[in-house]
Amino acid sequence: MPMDLDLRKPLGLLFAVLGLLLAAYGMAGDASVYRKSLGVNVNLWWGGFLLVSGCAVLAVARRGSGR
């Protein structure tokens, strides 16, 4: 039996979940913690980017397995 677990699915899901977690914390959390990161809300920005990339990987994986 070939190993047909498409790694792109867990990979995309992991980054979508982590991105969501960080972005949500970035939106809700206390803004004073961002003095460390030069005033940038890195959780929101980077979390958002990870969320979008994770979803993109998931979308590509779904298209690939549908064929």
Add this chain to the structure above:
Amino acid sequence: MNRILLEPVDYAVLGVYLAFVVAIGVALKRFMRTSDDFLMTGRSMPAWVAGLAFLSANLGAQEVMGMAASGAKYGIATSHFYWVGAVPAMVFVGVFMMPFYYGSRARSVPEYLKLRFDEKTRGFNALTFAAMTIFSSGISLYAMGLLLASLLGWDFHASIALSALIVLAYIFLGGLASAIYNEVLQFFLIVAGFFPLVVLGLTDVGGWNGLTARLGEVATSQGFAAGAYTESWRHTASAAANPMGVEWFGLAMGLGFVLSFGYWCTDFLVVQRAMAARSMTAARRTPLIAAVPKMLFPFLVILPGMIALALTNDGGASGFRLPLKEDGSLNYDMTIPLMLGHYFPPGILGLGLTALMASFMSGMAGNVTAFNTVWTYDIYQSYIRSQASDRHYLWVGRFATVFGIAASVGAAFVATRFNNIMDFLQLVFAFVNAPLFATFLLGMFWKRATGHGAFAGLVAGTLAAAAHHGLSLPADALPGVKGGWFGVTARYASEMAQNFWTAIYAWTACFLVTVGVSIVTAAPREESLRGLVHSLTPRSADAGVPWFRRPGPLGAAIIVMAAVLNAFFW
């Protein structure tokens, strides 16, 4: 030591990751029908998965933290470990060596030696390799326990037990495939965790130009030329002119040739990932796919170290300082975690530390899966029980995981009590590894090389390494584990230079003795060498594959890119 306090959100990030890791093992369990599935993924990995795992298996946390520490200590010259000491060897193994590893259908690197040479050569390699994997995995556990205890205040023993159990769970369930999948996750986590650190750090110090200016002052205050930390080759005419203490010839031959080819082309830990690829083309492309991100990694791991050095020397403006050792010199070991703590607020801090923990665990998992295969096929099946059912070997492979992890935990505890034993073992393994590439080079490209020649060469190379180490000493070190225990006939500017030259002597001795003994012993029969030696193996057919997917042109393009990077940071 500065403590880092974690918030619930950081623990949530770590928790999500750990849940995924174990879930992958659970999901792969149903594919584990034969020992081949468990120990070699049934040769089913796509090239990109095998390629990223090939890279990641080497990206243990000691590597990541060590390279950042070297970045702080030596500056951009640390890139030699990538652009000189990795990329060319990765291209070589993919283009020239993989046809024999993969094409011979050997299940491990020691098994290739058995097919090409003889039983004793395989035995020597299999036993030293198995011992070395347990040792490295134990050291990895020990380093992680130490980091978590000193940085986060976690309990040392509990940290070791927890991570050993997680690694045990996912390998026991999903075997090599589980380790490989998790290595790919870890690769992306490292990129996701470190990229924002580099962007924030570079912004803070005023970009590359700002960093060059700041490190120029540091270099001149230490008596080096202003570019000593930001130019990689220009100051290597003499070992005294650069912080690394190496000269260009030792660097190019010792690191760029002997050490790097010895590691990337013969170490089963990485080669196993390519052997798990689903076809010959995929196997040959595996190291090439790995070489591209490898080339870019200096920007992720060396730059934070260089930025840390600049911040430490800014007269206190940033509030960041690398800690001091007892003798008053800078302690570089914790550069990465301290930089994460300096720039990262809660949330993304959890991501950065999770990336670090992931590399500890997958560094350990890589060693354990390589150990499983060598133990099951090269030791158990060869010397203990050779005629059992495949079910039996699957069972042996599974339980080798339990044994391997228990032994790693044991090694970690030995390291806490007897640090000098570990230093000594590391030295012995370095001696054994140094000559290996000569054996493989002759084995693959000279059909006259014999089993007696190979074995004698390996022994001679190992002894030559030990002898050179015993007769030389780095500047201002005392005779002992650093060398000089036979008496000091050569002094090197740094330990690194001494290591490079030890490797050069070992390789040369192995090469000459293998050739010499091969000539006076009976030649191997040619029909037994088909598929194992270059001149007796038909060229693999790349016909129909577009040129940009063929290993040859791809490898050439990668070499050109590495040359451009070297030239840019010259």
